Each structure stands twice: as structure tokens, then as C-alpha cells.
Amino acid sequence: MSRVTYYILIMIIILGLGANWVIEKANRSYDIPLLRPVPEFSFLNQRGESFSNENLQKKITILDFMFTSCTGPCPLMTLNMSSLYKDFDDVQEVQFVSITVDPSIDTKDKLREYAELIGVDDGRWQFLWSDMSAIKDLKKNGFMLYADDLPQGHAIKFVLIDHKGNIRKYFDGTDEASQKVLRKDISKLVRELRL
Amino acid sequence: MQLFRTFAILSTALTYLLIFIGGMVRVAGAGMGCPDWPKCFGRWIPPTSLDQLPEHIDPAKFNMVLAWIEYCNRLFGALVGLTIAITLYLGLKHYSHLPRIKWPLISAFSLTLFEGWLGSVLVDTVLNPLTITLHLFFALIIVMLLLYASQEVYYLENPDAEKNSDYPSNMQLLFGLMAVALLAEVVLGTEIRGGLEMIRKENPMVESQFLLDMLGPFKYAHSILGLLITILSIFIWHGSVKRSLNPSSLMVQTSTTIVLLILLQIVLGEILVFLKVIPLIQLFHLWIASWILGLVSIQYVAWQRSRVTYE
Numbered sequence A: 001m002s003r004v005t006y007y008i009l010i011m012i013i014i015l016g017l018g019a020n021w022v023i024e025k026a027n028r029s030y031d032i033p034l035l036r037p038v039p040e041f042s043f044l045n046q047r048g049e050s051f052s053n054e055n056l057q058k059k060i061t062i063l064d065f066m067f068t069s070c071t072g073p074c075p076l077m078t079l080n081m082s083s084l085y086k087d088f089d090d091v092q093e094v095q096f097v098s099i100t101v102d103p104s105i106d107t108k109d110k111l112r113e114y115a116e117l118i119g120v121d122d123g124r125w126q127f128l129w130s131d132m133s134a135i136k137d138l139k140k141n142g143f144m145l146y147a148d149d150l151p152q153g154h155a156i157k158f159v160l161i162d163h164k165g166n167i168r169k170y171f172d173g174t175d176e177a178s179q180k181v182l183r184k185d186i187s188k189l190v191r192e193l194r195l
Numbered sequence B: 001m002q003l004f005r006t007f008a009i010l011s012t013a014l015t016y017l018l019i020f021i022g023g024m025v026r027v028a029g030a031g032m033g034c035p036d037w038p039k040c041f042g043r044w045i046p047p048t049s050l051d052q053l054p055e056h057i058d059p060a061k062f063n064m065v066l067a068w069i070e071y072c073n074r075l076f077g078a079l080v081g082l083t084i085a086i087t088l089y090l091g092l093k094h095y096s097h098l099p100r101i102k103w104p105l106i107s108a109f110s111l112t113l114f115e116g117w118l119g120s121v122l123v124d125t126v127l128n129p130l131t132i133t134l135h136l137f138f139a140l141i142i143v144m145l146l147l148y149a150s151q152e153v154y155y156l157e158n159p160d161a162e163k164n165s166d167y168p169s170n171m172q173l174l175f176g177l178m179a180v181a182l183l184a185e186v187v188l189g190t191e192i193r194g195g196l197e198m199i200r201k202e203n204p205m206v207e208s209q210f211l212l213d214m215l216g217p218f219k220y221a222h223s224i225l226g227l228l229i230t231i232l233s234i235f236i237w238h239g240s241v242k243r244s245l246n247p248s249s250l251m252v253q254t255s256t257t258i259v260l261l262i263l264l265q266i267v268l269g270e271i272l273v274f275l276k277v278i279p280l281i282q283l284f285h286l287w288i289a290s291w292i293l294g295l296v297s298i299q300y301v302a303w304q305r306s307r308v309t310y311e
Helices: A003-027 A074-087 A108-117 A132-142 A176-194 B002-027 B064-095 B099-124 B129-157 B172-202 B208-213 B218-242 B249-275 B279-310
Strands: A042-044 A050-052 A060-066 A094-100 A125-128 A157-161 A166-172
Touching (some): A003 B002, A003 B064, A003 B279, A060 A074, A060 A176, A108 A125, B002 B129, B002 B279, B208 B249, B218 B279, B249 B279
Parallel strands (some): A094 A125
Antiparallel strands (some): A042 A050, A157 A166
16 A cells, blocks of 8 residues: 555544544433523413423423413414424323413313314323413513513413423524424433433 | 636635535524624624623624634624635636636535525524535535636636546436436435434433434435445446546546545444434535535546546
């Protein structure tokens, strides 16, 4: 073998090892912080059944605050949540929770209609309501999200909650790149849960 | 002149390295490591902790490892751009009277600026698949232009390099077919890559070896065309090495290396399709493809050169 070939081969091996190290490092870089547990709450869903913090156990939950008549960022949030709902349809460990911040308008029936309208046909996506003060308290003190000017001033965050009911991470519910990260993080938590 | 030659070769080599690094960013999933462009999280040096992030960027997108991988890609891209700029300057200084050196360099430099802009579009569109393919496509064009300029400089210094070689004159069709086949193969390859990503998005928990089963006919088309390329490369090798008189050592080495690399590509490709999608193998599969394109262009230019001398 000529000397040049020899050098090229060595360089390729070094590049390969380096790339392998970088790829490994990238694969292990997705750590999801442990923030705080979701406090106790007990609301009702669109079918009038109770849904409490107990229902967060053994599931990976993506939760947001919305209201059905919202025309601002909510349609985009709903679109993104629907896309997750559709893509994770064969992953039984993942559930979705949307809590209305406009309970005077978003009654149980209204929420059920809304769920049907956007194609929710199973129990994987719950729409919750309660009285305004309980919602405000959970949003502000439980999830540390802005809740002073409801319903208009609701946060656009998606909250990722693990199978033990811990808040793990917040995501911009309207941002495409954030959604990509969220998908990776959901898959990671599901894999951990399945272990 | 000596300096120009050095820079021509250096810019070619660095562009190849940049293609490798770009492929690495892709398989490491670090393409959105910096969600803004040209800065990274609003800073010229990527942040190392969450509290350095600007308010308007969602902190969920911050991953320090990915940010630095992408940032190194951008830094290296800037270095390559600078090297190509110097090469262009030296080229214009010494060879502005030679269109076959001047124009490839001007084109390569313009396309390099375009590539930088395309990089910003990639970030804006959150890695639009078509833009990713274009980003690779223009990188391949740039590297071939630089190779061509380097080879022409080599012929300036060694005007007799192909003087004694006599290759079959009827190889134009073979080279044409090869060019079309290689181009289609690269497009099919990127389609497979993009298709895998699409399926992975819709089936987030499915293991990668099952993803390929869902991919459909693309992978077979890629394999079949790969076989056709192998046959073409053997024909070209046979023409330029066996059926020729006094082939230059450049021609012999290039032709032989092309056949060997294509065989290696088949092995790597079949591992990816039938065993497992291994990121490192994906990366080399793409990188070697860029080598093959470059070597075929060298082979073609050498063949053309011999005809010019001959006539």
C-alpha cells in the first residue's frame, strides 16, 4: 500500500471514531429535568367523569390550558396536540389533557362537541373543566403558569408530565422546533416507563 | 502558483470534510441545535447554561451538546468559505486568462455563499426535507467544481500527463449514463432518508429495523440502481484500464478506486436496509457517495484531456 493510501485510511478511522463519539454524545444528551409534582386536583372531563392527579399515574401526559372559542394561538396549539394525538395513537402509555380556562362557556357538552369536532374518538385525550378559581389555582400555583387574565391571557405551553405525576418540562405549544423536541422527549419517557 | 495549488487542494479537502461534518450533524439529529441563524440562541458563542438564553426562544429547544455540534458545523463552514475565497483570489490573480480555472472557482465561491444562505433557510423551515437535499446537492456540486479546478491546475503543471494514454473514444455515452444514474441514486438515497424520518415521526415508538419494512419501493429502486451503477463502473474501468493504451496512473487508480468504493457502498447499503439503521454507517454511506461523484468527475476529465492531447 502506498504511503498516501495509508495516511488516508488512518485519517478515515480517526474521523469515524470521532463521529461515533459525537453521535453517542448527541444520543445521550436528551436529559429531561425533574421539576415538581403536579399537586392534587380533581376536575371533570367532557363525559362528566372525574379526572384527578391520580389519573396521571402510569401514563406519560401532555397537558395544556385552552378554551374552545379562542382564536389566537389556540388553533395552532390544538393542531399540534392533534398531530401528537394522531402519531402516538398506538402508544397506550401516552395521554393528552386539555384544561379549559373558560369554564363558563366551555361546559361539559361544549367540550365534548369540541373533542368530536377535532376527531378525538377515544379516552386518550381528556378535556377538563372545573370552577374558575380551582383552574386558576392549579395553573398558577401547580403549574407555575401565568393565570391573571383568563381566559385570554392563558399560557401557550405544553407541559410534559411523567408516569409518577411529576412535571418534567415545558414546551412552546405553537413552535414547530419545540414540537420536535417534545416528540423525542415523549418517546424517551415511554421507553423508560416500559423498562 | 505553488500557493494556489496548495489552496485548491486544501479547499477541496476541507469541503469534503465539511460534507462529512454536515452528514454527522444530520445523523446526530443536531440540525436544529441552534434555532436561529447565524447566531446560536442570540449569541455568537453558544450558551452553556439555560440562564443565558434570550427570552424569545423556548428553553425546551436548548440542548448544549446539539448546539455545539451545529455551531462547529457553522464555524467549519465559515472556514471552508474563507479558504475557497482565498483560492478564488489566488486563482484570479494567476489564471484569470484561463476560463477553465476561473469559472469553476467563481461558481464554487458563489455557491458557497448560497449554501450559507440555504443553511439559514434550513433553520427557518425547521429542516424542510427538500432544503436538506438541496443543501447536500450544492455541496456536491461545489466539491466537484473545486476538484475540476485542482485537476486543471495539475494539467497546467503536468501538460503531458495524458499525452501517451489512448482511451477508447466511444465512452461518452457510458459517462453520461453514469452521471444520470449517480444523480438519481443520490436523490433516491435522500428520499429513503427523508421517508424514514417521516415514518419515524408518525410511528415514534417503532424500532428502526421495522421502519424500513414500512418504507416501500424506494429502497428496492435504490438497490437496483446501485447494481446498474456497479455494472457501469466496471464497464468504464474496463474501457479506461483494460481496453486503453498506456492509461495514466491517475486514470488507473481512480477507475479502480471507484469500483472498490461502489462495492463497499453496496455492502454498507445492504447493512442499512437489511440489518439495522446504524447512524455511523449512514454517515459513511453518504460520504463515500460524495467521493465516488468526485472520482467519476476526475475520471471523465482525464478521459477528455487525453482526447484533447490526442487530437
